[in-house]
Amino acid sequence: MLYTAVAALAIATTPFVRAGSAVTPPAGSPWATAYSKAQTALAKLSLQDKVGIVTGVGWNKGPCVGNTSPASSISYPQLCLQDSPLGIRFSTGNTAFTPGVQAASTWDLDLIGQRGQFIGQENKAAGVHVTLGPVAGPLGKTPQGGRNWEGFSPDPYLTGLAMAATINGIQGAGVQATAKHYILNEQELNRESMSSNADDRTLHELYAWPFADAVNANVAAVMCSYNRVNSTYACEDTYTLQTLLKNQLGFPGYVMTDWNAQHSTVQSALAGLDMSMPGTDFNGGSLYWGSALTNAVNSNQVPLSRLNDMVTRILAAWYLTGQDSGFPSVSFSRNVQGSHNTNVRSIARDGIVLLKNTGNILPLKTPSSIALIGSATIVGAHANNSASCSDHGCNLGALGMGWGSGTANYPYFVAPYDAINTKASSIGAKLTLSSTDNTSAGASAASGKDVAIVVITADSGEGYITVEGNAGDRNDLNAWHSGTALVQAVAAANSNVIVVVHSVGAINLEQIVALSQVKAIVWAGLPSQENGNALVDILWGAISPSGKLVYTIAKSPSDYNTRISSGDDNYSEGLFIDYKHFDDAGITPRYEFGFGLSYTNFTYSGLSITSNAKSGPATGAVVPGGPSDLFQDVATVTVSIKNTGAVTGAEVAQLYITYPSSAPRTPVRQLRGFDKLSLTAGQSGTATFNIRKRDLTYWNVASQQWVVPSGTFGVSVGASSRDLRLTGSFTVS
Numbered sequence: 001m002l003y004t005a006v007a008a009l010a011i012a013t014t015p016f017v018r019a020g021s022a023v024t025p026p027a028g029s030p031w032a033t034a035y036s037k038a039q040t041a042l043a044k045l046s047l048q049d050k051v052g053i054v055t056g057v058g059w060n061k062g063p064c065v066g067n068t069s070p071a072s073s074i075s076y077p078q079l080c081l082q083d084s085p086l087g088i089r090f091s092t093g094n095t096a097f098t099p100g101v102q103a104a105s106t107w108d109l110d111l112i113g114q115r116g117q118f119i120g121q122e123n124k125a126a127g128v129h130v131t132l133g134p135v136a137g138p139l140g141k142t143p144q145g146g147r148n149w150e151g152f153s154p155d156p157y158l159t160g161l162a163m164a165a166t167i168n169g170i171q172g173a174g175v176q177a178t179a180k181h182y183i184l185n186e187q188e189l190n191r192e193s194m195s196s197n198a199d200d201r202t203l204h205e206l207y208a209w210p211f212a213d214a215v216n217a218n219v220a221a222v223m224c225s226y227n228r229v230n231s232t233y234a235c236e237d238t239y240t241l242q243t244l245l246k247n248q249l250g251f252p253g254y255v256m257t258d259w260n261a262q263h264s265t266v267q268s269a270l271a272g273l274d275m276s277m278p279g280t281d282f283n284g285g286s287l288y289w290g291s292a293l294t295n296a297v298n299s300n301q302v303p304l305s306r307l308n309d310m311v312t313r314i315l316a317a318w319y320l321t322g323q324d325s326g327f328p329s330v331s332f333s334r335n336v337q338g339s340h341n342t343n344v345r346s347i348a349r350d351g352i353v354l355l356k357n358t359g360n361i362l363p364l365k366t367p368s369s370i371a372l373i374g375s376a377t378i379v380g381a382h383a384n385n386s387a388s389c390s391d392h393g394c395n396l397g398a399l400g401m402g403w404g405s406g407t408a409n410y411p412y413f414v415a416p417y418d419a420i421n422t423k424a425s426s427i428g429a430k431l432t433l434s435s436t437d438n439t440s441a442g443a444s445a446a447s448g449k450d451v452a453i454v455v456i457t458a459d460s461g462e463g464y465i466t467v468e469g470n471a472g473d474r475n476d477l478n479a480w481h482s483g484t485a486l487v488q489a490v491a492a493a494n495s496n497v498i499v500v501v502h503s504v505g506a507i508n509l510e511q512i513v514a515l516s517q518v519k520a521i522v523w524a525g526l527p528s529q530e531n532g533n534a535l536v537d538i539l540w541g542a543i544s545p546s547g548k549l550v551y552t553i554a555k556s557p558s559d560y561n562t563r564i565s566s567g568d569d570n571y572s573e574g575l576f577i578d579y580k581h582f583d584d585a586g587i588t589p590r591y592e593f594g595f596g597l598s599y600t601n602f603t604y605s606g607l608s609i610t611s612n613a614k615s616g617p618a619t620g621a622v623v624p625g626g627p628s629d630l631f632q633d634v635a636t637v638t639v640s641i642k643n644t645g646a647v648t649g650a651e652v653a654q655l656y657i658t659y660p661s662s663a664p665r666t667p668v669r670q671l672r673g674f675d676k677l678s679l680t681a682g683q684s685g686t687a688t689f690n691i692r693k694r695d696l697t698y699w700n701v702a703s704q705q706w707v708v709p710s711g712t713f714g715v716s717v718g719a720s721s722r723d724l725r726l727t728g729s730f731t732v733s
């Protein structure tokens, strides 16, 4: 019943009424079998068992960051929930995978999926049932947002596909994935008190969009966020949990709280919360469920049917991922790395974006003398898991990820110096290291060398740690440690300067770009443990750079229309974040969304469009993710791409859609397709973009439906959001 649009609308008006029974997923959905097993198991459980399954045992009361109680009658274990989105936190045997933003920068869904698969394999081998990732919130509307790097991109289409690929990888390996943080959790400042007040269309088209992909990929769990939504805490908000997530998106899995994001016993239960994590606050207090939930059920403030629904959802996710047989016990000292570092290296490398390359200074040929400059060139407290830098809460030495709960220990760390020193030895080049940010030492090292490589950084993280005055969110968009001044000093001493940036997000590059001595800017992102190896792969051209920016680098911080809010945030910019704002306001960025150079050239030709799209609302029965027709292909676009340069390279061709004028005000162009082709010199290939019905819709607030507007849709295909090589259109009636 729930899985029809009609039922969803009916329930929307009476959100707490569950008709005394749990949801029934559509036949054919992988959830159907899982639900039937869960319902059989439910019948064997006592009230105490049920409450134990939905309530964490309390902070620091079990082996994992989150643990629930076992139920022996159904051989249900103490569930282990563990950070983080890039690997197993607090473990000594894990791989430190690249952050999400680096994975997105590859635009390579195979690598992103493999990353998810390896994360899943490591978690399973460590006995973790539920991994607390991937991240689609923050989406990254504000460049300064402290945790943007944990997720993928401020573009919801790109983030959505990255979420789905990651979840398929994790769950295919037998581990439950958690899409987080739901929803409108875009900054660290006041995150546990502020209210995010987005309008309904922005909520659907931007912030909920990638969560719909997650649900469509059958994600087991969704984590509600700390912030309030329209003044109501996200973990007790009926509209976003019950109406949007469970009814409109047809989410069959369970909603868990962020850690200590629960504020009520009854309201959260009635709003659609299914699991309390970690069950208490960080001092063992604030026990909202457990015995309090038992009392609420006994006094019928929370219907037993609602508790049964919570338990059914949690058990179904456990069956869905095959965890009811042969699941390993928990251990965080087992070596579970396998050869997963190949994925780290590939993503660290293929996520590198070449921003500038004057006179083709890169790839490096055979310099006889090289200066390597900056504190981020060598292993320091960040990279050596120093106790003085817990959760990587420092920016000392080479950088591989941001800080906070979204991190993991490094099993090893190859810093720029380590890899460049090896390379320099192998080609007989003399390497001079200046491993501080001291400008005169840097200039002196650079003087007289064939090339000077300067490594600069910017860092951010979760708000419970303050690093160099940045309480999670970044205070500004400057390079840290006076990185710009260091580059200027080196440029005064050497006219072949290569700037390498390891950063959580956009920084102001204007003074660096303006220096004629800076011949190359290598945007190396957050490469995790393979930092130096990935850099050498690109600097010496073992592989041509193929990453593209997943956010806009502006000429001025004031060109962005979003800020960290000191109080509540009304999301008044609506849909117009990142490149959508720059396009709409006619502002030229320094480096646009989707931009990235390579060591070869690609030409685009032969745009072909076929469409059988029809205007009108999506009316299919609701499947996980929304009405089923939203996920059906309605148009296909192909273009021919030729590598016209001299070396093998990969091109990320991007497709942007312009809506017809019959739609309400919409961004000038929105990413709705991409395809990454690897081509040898002279080779041609076909980029194919499959456009789903969803990709042509807007959220109609009045009818509460996804609607394809009638009229002519513009199609632009190119090498970035502004380097549009081919345009065409198709008409929908």
Ligand SMILES: *[C@@H]1O[C@H](CO)[C@@H](O)[C@H](O)[C@H]1NC(C)=O
Binding pocket: 197, 198, 199, 200, 201, 203, 229, 230, 239, 240
């Ligand atoms: C917040 O409230 C406004 C006004 O009632 C409404 O239009 C909007 O959809 C709400 N947003 C969310 C996220 O609930």
Ligand SMILES: *[C@@H]1O[C@H](CO)[C@@H](O)[C@H](O)[C@H]1NC(C)=O
Binding pocket: 379, 380, 381, 382, 384, 386
């Ligand atoms: C880690 O780095 C810190 C800071 O540079 C240093 O003091 C410490 O000795 C290092 N520890 C190891 C084990 O390398």
Ligand SMILES: *[C@@H]1O[C@H](CO)[C@@H](O)[C@H](O)[C@H]1NC(C)=O
Binding pocket: 438, 439, 440, 441, 444
């Ligand atoms: C920077 O290095 C120079 C020598 O290259 C030294 O004289 C100076 O004291 C250093 N400055 C700082 C702040 O360490």
Ligand SMILES: *[C@@H]1O[C@H](CO)[C@@H](O)[C@H](O)[C@H]1NC(C)=O
Binding pocket: 567, 568, 569, 570
């Ligand atoms: C948000 O909107 C409300 C209601 O319109 C208004 O009272 C408030 O001042 C706005 N807040 C900000 C930070 O703009």
Ligand SMILES: *[C@@H]1O[C@H](CO)[C@@H](O)[C@H](O)[C@H]1NC(C)=O
Binding pocket: 598, 599, 600, 601, 644, 645, 646
């Ligand atoms: C790409 O083409 C441009 C001119 O169109 C040329 O200047 C550049 O050298 C070419 N780059 C490569 C790597 O072939």
